Amino acid sequence: MNLTQLSLPEQAIFVLAALVLLVSFILLSQTRLTAAIHAFAWQGALVAVVAALVGWVGADAHLYLSAGLTLALKALLIPWMLHRLVRRLDMDAEREALVHPALVALTGTLLVVFAYWLVLPLERLAVTDTRNLLAISLATVLMGFWMLVVRAQAVAQVLGFMSIENGLFLGAVAATRGMPLVVELGVAFDVLVAMILFGVFFFQIRESIDSLDTDRLDRLAETEEEA
Amino acid sequence: MPAILAPILALLSAAGALAGARGLRLLGFPLFGLAGLAAILSGLGHLLDPTPWSLVLPMGLPWLHWHLRLDTLGGVLFLLIGLVTLAVALYGPGYVREFEHGRSRPEALALFGGLFLAGMLLVVLADDAFAFMVAWELMSLSSYFLVTYRHDQAANRRAGFLYLLMAHIGGLSILLGFAVLAAFAGGFDFAAMRAAEVPLAWRTIAFSLAFLGFGMKAGLVPLHAWLPEAHPVAPSHVSALMSGVMLKVAVYGFVRMTFDLVGGVHWGWGVAVLITGSVSALLGVLYALMQHDLKRLLAYHSVENIGIVFIGLGLALVFFGTGHPVLGALGLVAALYHTLNHALFKALLFLGAGAVLHATHERDMEHMGGLLKAMPWTGGFFLVGCIAIAALPPFNGFVSEWLTFQAALQAWVLDSGVLRVLLPVSAAMLALTGALAAACFVKVYGVAFLGLPRGRHVRKAREVGLGMRLGQGLLALACLAFGILPTVVAGLLAGVPRQLMGTGLPEAGAQGWLWLTPISPATASYAAPLVVLGLALAWAIAALWLRRGEVREVSRCEPWDCGFSRPGPGMQYTATAFAQPIRRVFGMLFQIDEGMRGEQGRQRFHLQVGDRFWGWLYLPVERLVNAAARRVTFLQAGRLRAYLGWSLGTLLVLLWVAA
Amino acid sequence: MQLALVVAGAPLLAGWVKSVKARLQNRRGPGPLQPYRDLRKLFMKQVLVADSASIVFRAAPYVVFTSTLLATAAVPLAVRDLPTAPVADIMVVVGLLALGRFFLALAGMDVGTAFGGMGASREMLISALAEPATLMAIFTLTMSAHSTNLSTVVGFQLTQGLVLHPSYLFALMGLVLVAVAETGRIPVDNPATHLELTMVHEAMILEYSGRHLALMEWAAWLKLTLYGVLIANVFFPWGIGETTDPGAFGIGLAVIVAKLALLGLALAVSETVLAKMRLFRVPQYLNLAFLFALLGMLSFLILEVAA
Structure with a gap:
């Protein structure tokens, strides 16, 4: 595929998709919680714009709606909720140190290459440009997962989880021009409920182990008494 | 000129040992130099005229005479060996003069030096596996004796043993590789191996064995551990030969085996070589940065440069294996170019280090400083070597790295997406390596040759004799020539892939000798002579324009001291301090033991930076071997008849197997 | 001709940055022409050399200046088709800067x-x-243009018209960060500081005076300009003259001056x-x-190359 053969909005889709990936990297290495939440909000906004652009190019009206939904939910509502949570838990200034930031980021790039490699055989199935977008979205999902692994902080883990969801949505938009509206509404609702549940959980975790560092959850293990 | 002349002269120079303590100086080195000259001439001859020269010697096994052959690839090696040998021959007499009154006898140097040279030349000439292995072992064994020349020190004996051990494991691996090929070819001579049809699986096995064996000899990470131990302890002119030439013979063996004998390269091999090469290059330079023993540092740089050579070879394998022969040829030419270059500047640097050692009896850089004023010639030549090894234009190191980059940049022609990512990443590692090498040689030159003297010996240093300067000057001149005339050199080297793989570099010199255009003029071009001319012109204009007027003279004053006392030599940045930021950034790659020791009030800072591979690879292997050895100690009963019984049993089993 | 313009203009860029910065900090700094006055003053002054310095110390300003000069000669400024461009491609430019x-x-x-x-x-670490x-940023650029010659790269950009490359975006970001580090600007190094412990570039040229110092400073400004021109012309090549006739040259010159002024402002x-x-x-x-540069490379390979 040659970029020059595409129209300007289509090129813009690629640029934005690449930016989504960039935000994933920022999320991965951003140690300050509030900044990470901002980055996540930007990722949501970018995904929403991609969806809207895809809708515009393909003249798909219902994608506008999904885009609006994403924007409202992931770029505004959830970040706002997280912000409030963080403020109420007095963790505005909290930051966690990654052990090997360079190594974490490098593994991230390896994941991107891996995602690209996975998607390559799909060449004959799909149109090339959506395949490339699919690679990006898969990479975003994997990066979100990687973030869940390397971050010990509960709020950061939630961000990783949410960015997995962003990646999935991007993939859906890229591969099938969006899911049916009912499914999307359902997913959006799920995410919202999950967010509320997470909020409740945060307070619970904090009550029981006096920290949001999930590595300390092992205190709850029953073997501890024996040891 | 018949190529056999060079090894004969080398063997003759070994006979210099017969003439007593001064024989080395009066007879050995002149013959050494003649051998080098003969090698240069026959090597150049084969680069200009690609018809191979061959000869069957009535020696060796009754059913297998020694086959000798010199083709273009051998010609490159002959040229390289000859240049370094010639410089060493000029340099040697002055350097070994002090050994004549020492405890170690210089006869040994003459004998084993001659044998060593003859062994290397014969490895290149050999055209059957038997002759190759004999020459290979001759090279390894005689260099072992050179390493342990100063055997009165325990550390040298230990280094020599480690070297011998690893050389033998490597030799075994090479032997097995030949055995695989010979089994399919039905003969030991290379012509039969070339013609043999070997299935891919066995080809891969032969390649892996060759990679292991030659890689061990060349000092690739993680099999490099012997190199920084063995090279520094040999006398400096031998270090120059070992680092400059012997490693190149290992590279030659790898190229001969992989591209010529095994043939039908697979791109997967290239990936393995590429990754190993990149890791070697990066780790080599990082470990080098941590050293403050000058010769040890240079030895680690050999690991780095061999890594760069193998990056080029890996690129060549990848491109040949995926059906891009022109780019493969480019990779191969880049690798050979760097092989040649590294021989020149590494030999130059070792000779320079030897000159410093000769003048100051000091190998530790922390005691040097300000040597440029005492030894202006050596200092100047050493600077040339530093610029060349740091891959800066307009010297030769830059050209070969540039060619390697150009080859890596063509990654977009590949079909596989992962390969397309891998090649630029390894090129980025190469870039990091180059920049770190520059940092390292700023450290070396800045600490050893600039600034103020840090030690008593250094303050009394004097310039070395004419012969030693001539030897270094020859190599420095060659560095410059190979840097300014890259088109000529690349044109000559392109004969190697043309002969081995059937593809040269059609475009490299198409625009005349001024322009080096590896792929096409639109893709990339480099006009080294014009760059040099531009530098010289700009310099001349700037200097002339500034020197006019009345404020021409320069007056001397004390350096700025911030208003305190005059800065002394102890206030200078040391080599360790220079490398401190890099040590911190790449800390996890080293085994660092750092801290304060001693009682209150008399504390001293101590720092020990070790090679991680000792802990990761060598110590476990050592433990394993020890454990295995303990297991079999029950055989050592001490009774003679029991031993004889074991022997009989073995004989019976062998006969049973054979029957 | 072009080279002479760059050499003459380089102090102006440095002066421009300095005076804009002073304005932003509510100071009334020196005018943008101040570097020229500094140069003149330094050239008139006598040279003092520390008595412990060797020949390398005295040769270094010339080497630094000429290698930077030569590197600048290979970068197209106002017109694309530079006769000196084929002499040195971008790798050689990088090499020459490294020599300096x-x-x-x-x-x-x-x-x-x-x-x-x-x-x-510190300088060598950075x-x-x-x-x-x-290298990675350069790779991204040169792989899409299939050339390392700067003229060809710029030409490729021009013929392609306005195309949004995600890879270029990343390469640009990477290269800007690198350029800031390499030219010793804040936040990596501060060209205005003379506080001993924070100096990098200034610490190395601390002992220089007179015309040696002038050459060193001039080389540093030249390097800044070089990176500016590189970024401006490779990523935003529009306006650069296609031919060498005076009209196109004039327009190209005006455009590049405007671009550099904007970059300086930024x-x-x-x-x-x-x-x-x-x-x-x-x-970090x-x-x-x-x-950034690696991402640029990846997104080039993933999004932009036909597999």
Whole structure:
């Protein structure tokens, strides 16, 4: 595929998709919680714009709606909720140190290459440009997962989880021009409920182990008494 | 000129040992130099005229005479060996003069030096596996004796043993590789191996064995551990030969085996070589940065440069294996170019280090400083070597790295997406390596040759004799020539892939000798002579324009001291301090033991930076071997008849197997 | 001709950045022409050389200046088709700059004071870490243009018209970060500081005076201009003259001056709002630059190449 053969909005889709990936990297290495939440909000906004652009190019009206939904939910509502949570838990200034930031980021790039490699055989199935977008979205999902692994902080883990969801949505938009509206509404609702549940959980975790560092959850293990 | 002349002269120079303590100086080195000259001439001859020269010697096994052959690839090696040998021959007499009154006898140097040279030349000439292995072992064994020349020190004996051990494991691996090929070819001579049809699986096995064996000899990470131990302890002119030439013979063996004998390269091999090469290059330079023993540092740089050579070879394998022969040829030419270059500047640097050692009896850089004023010639030549090894234009190191980059940049022609990512990443590692090498040689030159003297010996240093300067000057001149005339050199080297793989570099010199255009003029071009001319012109204009007027003279004053006392030599940045930021950034790659020791009030800072591979690879292997050895100690009963019984049993089993 | 313009214009860019910065900080700084006055003054002054310095110290300013000069000669300024461009492609430009840096660091170590060694050590660390990022960004550019010749790259950009490349975006970000580090600007180094412990570039040239100092300073400004022109012309090539006739040249010149003025403005703003970072934060910063460049490479390979 040659970029020059595409129209300007289509090129813009690629640029934005690449930016989504960039935000994933920022999320991965951003140690300050509030900044990470901002980055996540930007990722949501970018995904929403991609969806809207895809809708515009393909003249798909219902994608506008999904885009609006994403924007409202992931770029505004959830970040706002997280912000409030963080403020109420007095963790505005909290930051966690990654052990090997360079190594974490490098593994991230390896994941991107891996995602690209996975998607390559799909060449004959799909149109090339959506395949490339699919690679990006898969990479975003994997990066979100990687973030869940390397971050010990509960709020950061939630961000990783949410960015997995962003990646999935991007993939859906890229591969099938969006899911049916009912499914999307359902997913959006799920995410919202999950967010509320997470909020409740945060307070619970904090009550029981006096920290949001999930590595300390092992205190709850029953073997501890024996040891 | 018949190529056999060079090894004969080398063997003759070994006979210099017969003439007593001064024989080395009066007879050995002149013959050494003649051998080098003969090698240069026959090597150049084969680069200009690609018809191979061959000869069957009535020696060796009754059913297998020694086959000798010199083709273009051998010609490159002959040229390289000859240049370094010639410089060493000029340099040697002055350097070994002090050994004549020492405890170690210089006869040994003459004998084993001659044998060593003859062994290397014969490895290149050999055209059957038997002759190759004999020459290979001759090279390894005689260099072992050179390493342990100063055997009165325990550390040298230990280094020599480690070297011998690893050389033998490597030799075994090479032997097995030949055995695989010979089994399919039905003969030991290379012509039969070339013609043999070997299935891919066995080809891969032969390649892996060759990679292991030659890689061990060349000092690739993680099999490099012997190199920084063995090279520094040999006398400096031998270090120059070992680092400059012997490693190149290992590279030659790898190229001969992989591209010529095994043939039908697979791109997967290239990936393995590429990754190993990149890791070697990066780790080599990082470990080098941590050293403050000058010769040890240079030895680690050999690991780095061999890594760069193998990056080029890996690129060549990848491109040949995926059906891009022109780019493969480019990779191969880049690798050979760097092989040649590294021989020149590494030999130059070792000779320079030897000159410093000769003048100051000091190998530790922390005691040097300000040597440029005492030894202006050596200092100047050493600077040339530093610029060349740091891959800066307009010297030769830059050209070969540039060619390697150009080859890596063509990654977009590949079909596989992962390969397309891998090649630029390894090129980025190469870039990091180059920049770190520059940092390292700023450290070396800045600490050893600039600034103020840090030690008593250094303050009394004097310039070395004419012969030693001539030897270094020859190599420095060659560095410059190979840097300014890259088109000529690349044109000559392109004969190697043309002969081995059937593809040269059609475009490299198409625009005349001024322009080096590896792929096409639109893709990339480099006009080294014009760059040099531009530098010289700009310099001349700037200097002339500034020197006019009345404020021409320069007056001397004390350096700025911030208003305190005059800065002394102890206030200078040391080599360790220079490398401190890099040590911190790449800390996890080293085994660092750092801290304060001693009682209150008399504390001293101590720092020990070790090679991680000792802990990761060598110590476990050592433990394993020890454990295995303990297991079999029950055989050592001490009774003679029991031993004889074991022997009989073995004989019976062998006969049973054979029957 | 073009070269002479760059050489003459380089101090102007440095002066422009300085005066804009002063304005932003509510100071009334020197005018943009101040560097010229400095140069004239320095050229008139007598040269003082420390008595512990060797020949390397005295040769270094010339080497640094000429190598930077030669590197500048290979970068197209106002017209695309530069006769000197084929002499040195972008890798050679990088190599020549490295040559200058090598001698700069050596000169720092030559006098034998602690400052010089400190500056040299830091400079080499920064440049070593910047190198892979530079190369990666360059790779991204040259792989899509299939050439490392700057004229060809710029020409390729022009013929392609306005295309949004995600890879270029990342390469641009990476290269900007590298350029800031390499030219010794805030937040990596501060060209205005003379506080000993924070100096990098200034520490190396501390012992210089007179025309030597003038050459060193001029080379530094030249390097800044070089990176500016590189970024401006490779990523935003529009307006550059296609032919060498005076009309196209004039337009190209006006456009590049405007572009450089804008870049200088951006630099001044960023220097005003950012603080210099600790030396051991610099690796993270350059790691980020490498990450950008690597992402550029990846998105080039993933999104833009036909598989």
